[in-house]
Amino acid sequence: MSDYNHKEIEAKWQQRWEETGLYRQEVDWSRPKHYALTMLPYPSGDLHIGHWYAMTPSDARARYMRMKGYNVLFPMGFDAFGLPAENAAIKNNMDPKKWTYENIEKMRVQMRSMGAMFDWRREAVSSDPEYYRWTQWLFRRLYDLGLAYRTLAPVDFCPSCNTTLAREQVWGEDRHCERCGTPVIKKELEQWYFRITDYAEELLDFSTIEWPERVKTMQTNWIGRSEGATVVFKTETGDEMPIFTTRPDTLWGATFMVMAPEHPLVEKITSPEQRATVSAYQEAVSRLTEIDRESADREKTGVFSGGYAINPVNGARIPIWIADYVLMGYGTGAIMAVPAHDQRDFEFARKFGLEIVPVIHPEGAEPLSADTMTESYVGPGVMVNSGPIDGVPTSLEKGRKNPSIDATIDWLEANGAGEEGVSYRLRDWLISRQRYWGAPIPIIYCERDGIVPVPIDQLPVLLPDDVEFKPTGESPLKLRRDWYETTCPICGDPAVRETDTMDTFMCSSWYQYRYLSPHYDRGPFDPDEGAYWLPVDQYTGGIEHATMHLIYTRFFTKAMREMGLVEFAEPMLQLNNQGMVLGEDNEKMSKSRGNVVAPDDLVEKYGADTVRTYLMFFSRWEQGGPWNYDGIKGPQRLVQDTWTMAHADYRPAAVSDEATRLLRRKTHQTIRKVTEDFESFAFNTAVAAIMDLRNAILRAQDGGDVAPEAMKEAVDSLLLLLAPMAPHVTEELWARRGGPYSIHQQPWPAWDEAIAREEVVTLVVQVNGKVRDRIELPADVTEADARAAALASPAVSERLDGKSPRKVIYVPGRLVNIVL
RNA sequence: GGGGCGGUGGCGAAACGGCAGACGCAGCGGACUUAAAAUCCGCCGGGGGCAACUCCGUGUGGGUUCGAAUCCCACCCGCCCUACCA
Numbered sequence: 058m059s060d061y062n063h064k065e066i067e068a069k070w071q072q073r074w075e076e077t078g079l080y081r082q083e084v085d086w087s088r089p090k091h092y093a094l095t096m097l098p099y100p101s102g103d104l105h106i107g108h109w110y111a112m113t114p115s116d117a118r119a120r121y122m123r124m125k126g127y128n129v130l131f132p133m134g135f136d137a138f139g140l141p142a143e144n145a146a147i148k149n150n151m152d153p154k155k156w157t158y159e160n161i162e163k164m165r166v167q168m169r170s171m172g173a174m175f176d177w178r179r180e181a182v183s184s185d186p187e188y189y190r191w192t193q194w195l196f197r198r199l200y201d202l203g204l205a206y207r208t209l210a211p212v213d214f215c216p217s218c219n220t221t222l223a224r225e226q227v228w229g230e231d232r233h234c235e236r237c238g239t240p241v242i243k244k245e246l247e248q249w250y251f252r253i254t255d256y257a258e259e260l261l262d263f264s265t266i267e268w269p270e271r272v273k274t275m276q277t278n279w280i281g282r283s284e285g286a287t288v289v290f291k292t293e294t295g296d297e298m299p300i301f302t303t304r305p306d307t308l309w310g311a312t313f314m315v316m317a318p319e320h321p322l323v324e325k326i327t328s329p330e331q332r333a334t335v336s337a338y339q340e341a342v343s344r345l346t347e348i349d350r351e352s353a354d355r356e357k358t359g360v361f362s363g364g365y366a367i368n369p370v371n372g373a374r375i376p377i378w379i380a381d382y383v384l385m386g387y388g389t390g391a392i393m394a395v396p397a398h399d400q401r402d403f404e405f406a407r408k409f410g411l412e413i414v415p416v417i418h419p420e421g422a423e424p425l426s427a428d429t430m431t432e433s434y435v436g437p438g439v440m441v442n443s444g445p446i447d448g449v450p451t452s453l454e455k456g457r458k459n460p461s462i463d464a465t466i467d468w469l470e471a472n473g474a475g476e477e478g479v480s481y482r483l484r485d486w487l488i489s490r491q492r493y494w495g496a497p498i499p500i501i502y503c504e505r506d507g508i509v510p511v512p513i514d515q516l517p518v519l520l521p522d523d524v525e526f527k528p529t530g531e532s533p534l535k536l537r538r539d540w541y542e543t544t545c546p547i548c549g550d551p552a553v554r555e556t557d558t559m560d561t562f563m564c565s566s567w568y569q570y571r572y573l574s575p576h577y578d579r580g581p582f583d584p585d586e587g588a589y590w591l592p593v594d595q596y597t598g599g600i601e602h603a604t605m606h607l608i609y610t611r612f613f614t615k616a617m618r619e620m621g622l623v624e625f626a627e628p629m630l631q632l633n634n635q636g637m638v639l640g641e642d643n644e645k646m647s648k649s650r651g652n653v654v655a656p657d658d659l660v661e662k663y664g665a666d667t668v669r670t671y672l673m674f675f676s677r678w679e680q681g682g683p684w685n686y687d688g689i690k691g692p693q694r695l696v697q698d699t700w701t702m703a704h705a706d707y708r709p710a711a712v713s714d715e716a717t718r719l720l721r722r723k724t725h726q727t728i729r730k731v732t733e734d735f736e737s738f739a740f741n742t743a744v745a746a747i748m749d750l751r752n753a754i755l756r757a758q759d760g761g762d763v764a765p766e767a768m769k770e771a772v773d774s775l776l777l778l779l780a781p782m783a784p785h786v787t788e789e790l791w792a793r794r795g796g797p798y799s800i801h802q803q804p805w806p807a808w809d810e811a812i813a814r815e816e817v818v819t820l821v822v823q824v825n826g827k828v829r830d831r832i833e834l835p836a837d838v839t840e841a842d843a844r845a846a847a848l849a850s851p852a853v854s855e856r857l858d859g860k861s862p863r864k865v866i867y868v869p870g871r872l873v874n875i876v877l
Numbered sequence: 878g879g880g881g882c883g884g885u886g887g888c889g890a891a892a893c894g895g896c897a898g899a900c901g902c903a904g905c906g907g908a909c910u911u912a913a914a915a916u917c918c919g920c921c922g923g924g925g926g927c928a929a930c931u932c933c934g935u936g937u938g939g940g941u942u943c944g945a946a947u948c949c950c951a952c953c954c955g956c957c958c959u960a961c962c963a
Contacts, residue, residue, distance in 0.1 A: 270881090271881060271882070274880075274881065275880085275881075275958065275959090278879090278880060278881090278958085278959075279958095279959085281962065283962070283963085285963085300963080301962095301963070302963060303962090303963065304963080315963090355961085357961085381961090382961045382963095383961085383963075384961080384962070384963090386962090387962045387963075388962070388963060389963095391963095392963045393963080394963085395963090399963070400961090401961055401963075402963085404961095480962080480963085481962095482962055600882095600957085600958090601957090601958090603958080604958080604959090674889090674890095674900085674901075675889060675890085675901085675902095676889065676890070677890080680882090680883085680890095682889065682890090683888090683889080685888075685889065685902070685903095687888090687902055687903065688888085688889060688901070688902050688903090689902090690901085690902065690903095691889095691900080691901040691902060692901085694901090695901090741889095741890075741891085741900085742890095742891070742899085742900080744900080744901090745890090745891075745899070745900035745901075746899090746900080747900095748900055748901070749899080749900065752900090819896080821895070821896050823895080823896090823943085823944075825943075825944085826895090826942095826943060826944040827944095828896055831896070863943090864943060865943090866895090866943050866944075868895060871895050871896090872895055872896080872944090874895080874943055874944060875943090876943045876944090
């Protein structure tokens with residue numbers, strides 16, 4: 058037996074797998090398919106331990122499914138557009154493309170060291186023109202479906218540099234430009250959006266997918282469905298001013314209105330006397346950070362507009378105020394204020410001396426009085442001062458099934474003053490980025506024809522190379538006149554290109570489709586591949602994408618369904634999230650903390666097999682936890698012991714049936730346990746079970762009284778069970794023991810329930826719930842015998858003291874509890 | 878403020894409502910060795926006892942149950958997400 062040399066073995070098998078195409082994944086309609094996908098990395102240039110933690114257990118699961126008989130697709134690629142490349146380029150005066158592709162090359166080498174079963178022929182890189190051609194194509198299809206639109210949106214703008222700024226370019230409390238120090242202003246710019254809100258309702262439906270409750274809850278909260286009513290108020294200038302409320306029943310208590318400072322009607326309703334005040338307020342608000350503006354504990358600010366609106370339920374003339382606690386992005390950007398029954402409105406009314414009219418009489422209490430209230434009342438009661446709904450009970454704080462709300466909506470609909478309505482917190486997806494390193498938005502602006510999409514046959518709109526990264530504040534794309542200036546596809550007149558690029562989340566919203574056929578040039582993916590492989594069966598990745606990527610890709614799939622590209626509505630049927638590997642100090646890993654664990658060094662020292670096994674063993678996968686350099690010794694010993702026992706020249710002196718039966722039982726119990734654990738992503742206990750089998754085999758080899766066939770079964774089974782976790786060393790040992798190539802193509806071992814069954818059970822004997830004795834009984838003992846045996850236990854009879862028990866609980870195979 | 882996840886030996890963790898601590902790390906004692914590493918054997922939650930054994934113990938306080946780490950209620954602590962959502 059030679060020593061275990063992980064470097065030699067891992068290099069050897071990685072090369073052999075490559076040469077023999079072991080991990081080529083092809084359509085095969087005669088076999089059931091399994092599309093396993095793990096989130097693709099951003100090419101930062103260094104594969105860190107978090108990547109290993111995400112990818113190697115996913116790989117082991119894919120390998121397990123393969124051994125179970127599935128035709129498994131397990132691809133990999135790179136989410137290669139994005140800001141870091143551009144920042145690195147500006148900093149080092151380097152081409153972002155060069156930076157990105159050098160990083161990709163480096164990471165490919167690192168990923169190969171994992172020994173994962175990625176089929177590299179299916180690799181997709183989102184910054185390749187043959188990839189983003191189809192990103193642009195999908196944009197075009199979304200545009201044609203009316204799901205992409207352009208509208209004004211506020212961005213941070215430096216009036217001195219005359220440019221938009223990214224959030225991280227705005228510095229300090231006073232929000233000044235990072236370059237020139239000028240205070241930035243909010244400016245309305247034309248930006249591209251996707252109408253994800255059209256799918257808000259459908260995105261709330263998780264009935265066809267098995268995703269973690271946590272992710273479903275986060276998405277549900279993110280989408281934020283509220284039920285209520287839309288009510289149209291009329292301003293004195295004659296404009297309609299719709300509002301959304303979850304408490305339409307309190308309409309009779311509305312004593313003023315509040316508009317967001319950015320509301321388009323503000324200009325119109327502001328009176329001449331108030332104009333200067335309102336403008337100053339708008340200006341001040343535009344300088345606040347989002348965080349400042351949206352922090353709830355900040356004191357309310359606002360100004361009177363000078364305008365009035367009419368409450369449609371009672372004709373009351375109420376003042377319209379402007380305040381930034383009302384957000385343009387939610388509902389209609391304007392609210393009715395009911396200070397008696399809404400705390401925010403109450404605080405505002407008290408601060409500015411506005412009228413408060415209670416419309417709910419609390420159950421069994423004194424009527425509310427505007428003069429004595431110290432906070433709003435949101436409890437149950439009976440409606441008062443509310444015309445047609447006086448006397449109707451109100452129970453819940455929000456939502457329907459509240460009699461007073463139902464009655465109000467009926468009244469509103471009957472009188473044409475409003476209707477039942479639903480509002481979502483979800484906003485449309487802003488995809489414009491004032492950035493170079495991204496997929497160009499394939500749009501041309503023509504004086505005559507306006508917004509003109511680039512014709513399909515002219516895609517991709519290539520991102521030009523050799524751009525100048527002068528810090529001028531202009532997009533580098535604008536400086537490339539030969540690229541920026543073009544002609545209108547419709548009229549042929551001179552026109553200009555859109556210089557914004559697409560959010561990289563768009564690239565990653567459909568990559569699972571591109572993997573099927575990364576070089577296909579007649580569509581985003583080859584439908585023949587799609588028909589077989591889609592949708593993704595098993596998706597793995599971090600929880601941090603719960604409300605971003607994981608919503609976007611669901612939206613994309615629904616939109617692709619509208620395009621006729623797919624027939625299903627959900628991209629990934631099952632999702633499992635891994636946790637995070639923390640530093641040894643139990644803190645998030647970071648260079649500044651000096652607690653970063655480098656996988657390359659670990660692979661050098663221990664080998665990929667040991668690193669993989671340790672990552673799967675040290676904690677529950679979805680939980681993660683702190684790294685521990687000592688802990689890796691456990692899996693290291695497992696690998697070493699496996700090496701030793703697989704080489705052992707085992708010749709028993711004399712065979713014992715009992716010892717043989719015990720080892721076989723352990724073997725079959727382990728197969729059962731590891732199989733169940735792989736099914737449920739419980740990798741840590743799977744490794745523990747394999748370690749347990751290892752212990753039994755070593756003991757049996759030492760004892761030398763187990764039949765050779767049982768020993769072979771045990772060792773071969775251990776190799777097969779360990780193969781998904783430690784693919785190289787098990788392959789080597791399998792080959793050395795004369796097994797056919799490859800171990801990864803062997804069927805997953807099956808267990809025999811009869812062999813796995815215990816013949817003797819240890820019954821716990823409790824008296825009043827406390828363990829007093831343990832008795833060994835045959836596994837098939839009858840209830841009567843078990844009860845009798847328990848009562849016969851000395852520990853019981855002693856405590857029973859001649860009396861008969863009040864009750865005896867029998868749990869088969871577990872315990873007998875005697876209650877005195 | 879809202880929502881989510883978690884709190885079990887020195888450490889990472891196991892445990893269909895049924896023997897708490899599987900498996901591993903560290904530690905301690907011993908064997909081998911000139912020595913160290915590696916390896917092997919034993920011990921390893923706390924208290925009491927020579928021992929058989931016994932009492933206590935899963936963040937805190939209650940509850941349900943024959944029986945609770947597990948279910949319910951309240952609270953404390955930690956982490957994550959979200960944040961004036963009308």
